[in-house]
Amino acid sequence: MVIKLHIYCKGSSNINKKKLVVKNVFKVFGKEPKKALKMLTDGKDKDEIFTKTGMTIGVQDASFEINEGEIFVIMGLSGSGKSTLVRLLNRLIEPTSGQIFIDDIDVTNLSDKELIDIRRKKISMVFQSFALMPHMNIIDNVSFGLELSGIDKAKRYEAAQKALEQVGLEHHSQSYPDELSGGMQQRVGLARALANDPDIMLMDEAFSALDPLIRTEMQDELLILQEKEKRTIVFISHDLDEAIRIGDRIAIMEGGEVVQIGTPEEIINEPANDYVKSFFKGVDVTSVLSASHIAKKIHSTIINKEGTGIKTALQYIADFDEDYAYFLEKNGKFLGILTLEKLKEQQKLGGSIHDAIYCNEAINENLAISEFIGTIAEYTLPIAVVCNEGRYKGTISKSRLLKVFDEGVEHE
Numbered sequence: 170m171v172i173k174l175h176i177y178c179k180g181s182s183n184i185n186k187k188k189l190v191v192k193n194v195f196k197v198f199g200k201e202p203k204k205a206l207k208m209l210t211d212g213k214d215k216d217e218i219f220t221k222t223g224m225t226i227g228v229q230d231a232s233f234e235i236n237e238g239e240i241f242v243i244m245g246l247s248g249s250g251k252s253t254l255v256r257l258l259n260r261l262i263e264p265t266s267g268q269i270f271i272d273d274i275d276v277t278n279l280s281d282k283e284l285i286d287i288r289r290k291k292i293s294m295v296f297q298s299f300a301l302m303p304h305m306n307i308i309d310n311v312s313f314g315l316e317l318s319g320i321d322k323a324k325r326y327e328a329a330q331k332a333l334e335q336v337g338l339e340h341h342s343q344s345y346p347d348e349l350s351g352g353m354q355q356r357v358g359l360a361r362a363l364a365n366d367p368d369i370m371l372m373d374e375a376f377s378a379l380d381p382l383i384r385t386e387m388q389d390e391l392l393i394l395q396e397k398e399k400r401t402i403v404f405i406s407h408d409l410d411e412a413i414r415i416g417d418r419i420a421i422m423e424g425g426e427v428v429q430i431g432t433p434e435e436i437i438n439e440p441a442n443d444y445v446k447s448f449f450k451g452v453d454v455t456s457v458l459s460a461s462h463i464a465k466k467i468h469s470t471i472i473n474k475e476g477t478g479i480k481t482a483l484q485y486i487a488d489f490d491e492d493y494a495y496f497l498e499k500n501g502k503f504l505g506i507l508t509l510e511k512l513k514e515q516q517k518l519g520g521s522i523h524d525a526i527y528c529n530e531a532i533n534e535n536l537a538i539s540e541f542i543g544t545i546a547e548y549t550l551p552i553a554v555v556c557n558e559g560r561y562k563g564t565i566s567k568s569r570l571l572k573v574f575d576e577g578v579e580h581e
Contacts, residue, residue, distance in 0.1 A: 199224025
């Protein structure tokens, strides 16, 4: 039986340009921040500095880059500095030292007028509290920032209506905040941030005040919007499930320091320290790790080239301690599995090597484990794993899957 090739794609993005770059940023809260920085340089820790000076190190030597079009999640326990850090990015809080670049412009050196211009044209912020003005209807709430920017009424209403359409509230423009549910009010907050068509959105615990069901709906809304708009989003969260669900990459903060940055898969596989490991304890790895993390190239392959026929394949398989092999084009594209039984059958019938393909089903390397467990269970032979272009990346067997569940993914 020949089964059609099914390639499952999780979705990928071509992210290259650096949209936001943070270099050695510190924030000290207190009257003499330079003195506290000097003490840090001299090797004093944060607790000692606080005890001797009363000053608090909010963010310590943060350095990272955020790619254009990605959702970058910053996580940490309460007091870790994550909300301080996101406010440093648009200078709602002034950094004590360091540099912050947006599109290669150092915002730490901007004048007040230039900073206001950046905030109005490039950056929007969504807070945990909806912060809607109860005496204004929804379209006036959404367009309020544009009004402050001096945009005329017709243009700001047009932009606000478009933003409301993006979040599914186009029919509620004349409603008032107290007439909407909590989830709808947060949608209004999101629409307000979208109204000036920003390149960057800063979202500080934006969904944490919502109940779990509505929070998931809002995450879905954000992902749908992101698929269409490809904005750069910095998302603050203390919810690990949320971070894994929406984040392209995650930064973990501890005591004001960024201790690790990576994709959810990278952090789960190689946590930087026990603090990071504790964050991901109990995470369902089947929803995070993908086929590429567990695929192995341990089975024999046969390359489809001139002169490769059934007789050649039979001889090749006979040299190995298996009764099947994976059939590939010269460029590595997966064609299917050849079995000893099927080859012998087609040899008697006078068929070609392509007629002897037993199965050509494969799973995409980006597919989460949870999405192909059932597929693995259905097949006797290890199933092939391929990239988006269909090239062979290895196989996954039932025993391999069980080993991952029992022991985790070994680092090689």
